[in-house]
Amino acid sequence: xxxxxxxxxxxxxxxxxxxxxxxxxxxxxxxxxxxxxxxxxxxxxxxxxxxxxxxxxxxxxxxxxxxxxxxxxxxxxxxxxxxxxxxxxxxxxxxxxxxxxxxxxxxxxxxxx
Amino acid sequence: xxxxxxxxxxxxxxxxxxxxxxxxxxxxxxxxxxxxxxxxxxxxxxxxxxxxxxxxxxxxxxxxxxxxxxxxxxxxxxxxxxxxxxxxxxxxxxxxxxxxxxxxxxxxxxxxxx
Numbered sequence: 001x002x003x004x005x006x007x008x009x010x011x012x013x014x015x016x017x018x019x020x021x022x023x024x025x026x027x028x029x030x031x032x033x034x035x036x037x038x039x040x041x042x043x044x045x046x047x048x049x050x051x052x053x054x055x056x057x058x059x060x061x062x063x064x065x066x067x068x069x070x071x072x073x074x075x076x077x078x079x080x081x082x083x084x085x086x087x088x089x090x091x092x093x094x095x096x097x098x099x100x101x102x103x104x105x106x107x108x109x110x111x112x113x
Numbered sequence: 114x115x116x117x118x119x120x121x122x123x124x125x126x127x128x129x130x131x132x133x134x135x136x137x138x139x140x141x142x143x144x145x146x147x148x149x150x151x152x153x154x155x156x157x158x159x160x161x162x163x164x165x166x167x168x169x170x171x172x173x174x175x176x177x178x179x180x181x182x183x184x185x186x187x188x189x190x191x192x193x194x195x196x197x198x199x200x201x202x203x204x205x206x207x208x209x210x211x212x213x214x215x216x217x218x219x220x221x222x223x224x225x226x227x
Contacts, residue, residue, distance in 0.1 A: 045214065
């Protein structure tokens with residue numbers, strides 16, 4: 001199993017550009033989520049999904065969209081990039097919500113100029 | 114919603130010393146408490162977890178304790194080694210259908226000096 005994969009690993013955007021961060025898992029996990037990690041702020045939840053076709057907002061959803069058309073994929077879209085979105089983004093999945101280990105992807109380091 | 118406080122934010126120890134990281138949570142319905150280790154430039158990975166029906170759990174040099182009454186849990190690392198240097202995150206969630214989204218603490222940067 002590849003586990004949780006993310007692409008790209010690094011990305012530089014200009015303010016106002018849009019892009020999609022890809023996330024996929026091959027463990028048949030129902031729960032998937034996106035976090036951003038900033039120095040001293042820990043892991044902040046952006047959006048999450050409890051199954052295909054179901055998504056919801058986390059703590060910091062503004063400026064981001066998600067969709068979950070399949071169990072395997074959970075892309076994160078930046079609509080109009082801003083310097084405040086410079087961060088490291090992690091996708092995670094787990095077998096079920098709440099009481100299960102979160103498996104994280106390798107992360108995407110995004111810089112917005 | 115759930116709120117998780119983690120202390121200290123930075124912990125510096127000498128090799129061989131013990132290290133303790135503490136977390137408090139606010140939602141009494143939370144019943145699953147994992148700890149993740151994140152090495153520099155890597156992804157967070159689970160190192161140990163505890164559920165609310167257990168007071169303590171050990172795995173070699175690491176242990177976690179849970180006090181449900183006081184709503185706090187702690188990570189204990191004994192005989193620290195340089196490879197224990199990393200950022201450690203605690204989290205809390207409710208697996209029974211309440212606030213099932215895990216809430217993370219802000220992390221503790223552990224530095225083990227050789």
